[in-house]
Amino acid sequence: xxxxxxxxxxxxxxxxxxxxxxxxxxxxxxxxxxxxxxxxxxxxxxxxxxxxxxxxxxxxxxxxxxxxxxxxxxxxxxxxxxxxxxxxxxxxxxxxxxxxxxxxxxxxxxxxxxxxxxxxxxxxxxxxxxxxxxxxxx
Numbered sequence: 001x002x003x004x005x006x007x008x009x010x011x012x013x014x015x016x017x018x019x020x021x022x023x024x025x026x027x028x029x030x031x032x033x034x035x036x037x038x039x040x041x042x043x044x045x046x047x048x049x050x051x052x053x054x055x056x057x058x059x060x061x062x063x064x065x066x067x068x069x070x071x072x073x074x075x076x077x078x079x080x081x082x083x084x085x086x087x088x089x090x091x092x093x094x095x096x097x098x099x100x101x102x103x104x105x106x107x108x109x110x111x112x113x114x115x116x117x118x119x120x121x122x123x124x125x126x127x128x129x130x131x132x133x134x135x136x137x138x
Contacts, residue, residue: 004034004137005081006127007089008116011069014038018106019072022115025102026076029088035075035132043067049130058111065111073131082124085117 009022026033041049046063053059078084090101094113097104107113118124128137 003077003079003081004128005076005078005085005124006116006118006131007074007076007085008066009072009074010112010114010116011065011071012108012112013106013114014070014072016106018114022102022106023072025088026074029084030078031081031084032077033074034077034137035073035128037073037131037136038070039073039131040070041067049127061111075128075132075137082118082121086119089115089117 009019013019013022043063046066050059050062053062076085088102090097090103092113093110094103094107102115103113118127
């Protein structure tokens with residue numbers, strides 16, 4: 001699917017009850033939701049998903065956080081989906097994110113910043129297929 005990206009509503013935002021508000025903002029920004037699941041990522045799934053960061057100092061904490069509670073995984077479609085989703089998310093550090101972005105509104109810190117998004121079309125395809133089969137994308 002062209003113009004598809006991947007997003008996660010992270011455990012901090014789900015725990016805080018922001019899932020509905022974030023999904024509404026996604027829809028209001030013109031995205032079509034092609035796949036949506038509430039999951040509780042296991043440590044093993046988190047390690048696999050974030051394997052690209054395995055050698056980074058934040059890897060263990062990231063996996064611990066992402067497996068700490070339910071999160072929502074999403075396949076999102078829109079023209080220039082990766083860039084559009086990254087623009088809506090805002091900077092990684094909520095304190096530096098622009099007003100009106102999801103991380104500015106719902107993020108608490110660099111580590112717990114409410115949402116994840118693919119950084120390229122190639123990674124979007126990999127990340128979508130990590131959590132969704134072709135039958136689950138509508």
